[in-house]
Amino acid sequence: MTALFLALLLQGQQIDSVETGLNLGLLFHSTASADLKVGLKTLSADTLTVFPGGCYNGDWAQLSATAALEYSADSTCSGLEPVSAGAFFRWPGSPWIATGVSMGLVDPFLAGFDVPVKEWNDYDVMDSTVVTVEAGGLLGFDSFWNQFGDSLSWYGIKSPWLGFGTVSWNGIQENSTELETFSGFLDLRRAQPWFLFVKENSQWTYLTEIRGWQPVRNRCISIEAVPRLFFVEDSSTVGLTGLLRGENRTLSASFTAVMDVDNGSEPFLSAGLDVLSETGIAWSLDAELDHLKDFHGLVSGFYRISPAGCGGSLEMFDDSLRVTATALYSPVRGVSTELSVMSDLSTESPEPECLLRVFGARDDFIGAITVEWGEGSTTMGMEVSAWID
């Protein structure tokens, strides 16, 4: 896990492409803005941050360090401050036994079903010193312990590649707050029951769903039916989701109905459809109806042909109606311009808001200039990011 973050931060790539040896790099990021109503003379740098870093990937050790040098709009410099650092060691010849010390590299995250049990950044730990211990290898099990200072612990045991499925147990303890999850699935070949138990301060939540049941499958499409059950204390909810996938990736659709069976409340309904037509028009439709009264709908169609495209979308929130028209043009490879005009048609005198964005990318460099105007103001923003090896 820590090794993954080391690689991600300093290589900017996925871990399977990490090169061994010493790698040094520097990430440059700057934003600027101007009020064009006053004039271009108001253009000033909002932030200018330089992240120098380096890492060493060896057979038994991974070392890394990243710092930040930040200049703010009032021309003050923060000085070189550490962003992340880590030293991680694996037992020679064994991928299962490891230990390390790090800062800013490990962020507790617990995946759930639709939403995570713990989202990235839920804990403010990026400045904490973390001691990591990993041990495993027995019957495919792997365990880890991350101790963040003296207030937070994140630990777990997992076996992701069992023959019959996978199991994972995680715990997070912060002062007197305790969170435990037990999750996984059984691979019954034709159907896979996924389950998730969450215990937070003696309150239990249980979620389960059956995956892999495909009543329709042919050369063109497959339809998967996903029954779901949720139990939270004295409330139980049932749901059914239908997932349609086109075998040639040009069609997908979903339908979901969820109902609280204990309270007998009105159901939550949602539907989605994405179609890429042969002529190159990408259609998208989303609709949600909560308790049969709160409605949200979005319809969009974009004609995307190289090097230009255009389209529009219509978004409905109960009584409001928002329309967007967009034109795209890519004059050369890596450069893209976009002009969008948006307006809320539900107001008495709808005023359009416009956005023009010119974006350029080449190798490890990206830059963008954005001009927004509407409601009496015109602003310009600039952003540059570059990764220099």
Added chain:
Amino acid sequence: MDRLIALSLLLFSCAVFVPAERIDTDQLVFHYPAAGRVQLVGDWNRWGGVTGATGIVNPSCGIMENDNGVWTASLPDNLDRGRYRYAFLVNGSQYFPDPANPERTIFIEHEVSVLLID
């Protein structure tokens, strides 16, 4: 009877503890000819963030290959079984869910896709 139980336990153990085969590396495809760059970001690469999942996105993270407007990328082959959220980041600012994948959820107010690796 004892032998039968022992044999059953042995067979069950073999079935349980033989590691399953990992999935073949799959490709994700996104049709967007007018894009200057498309990056594949998700839970597995902490959404490309340099200082955290919601921080500045590294411009060289998860760059997809462009073949006449069809952007492709392979999934990392080290992903464990489980669920991962992902999206296509277009021109460094717009998050698009995978139109070929009907499973959707939310990541910091953006509609994104859910990938199941089983």
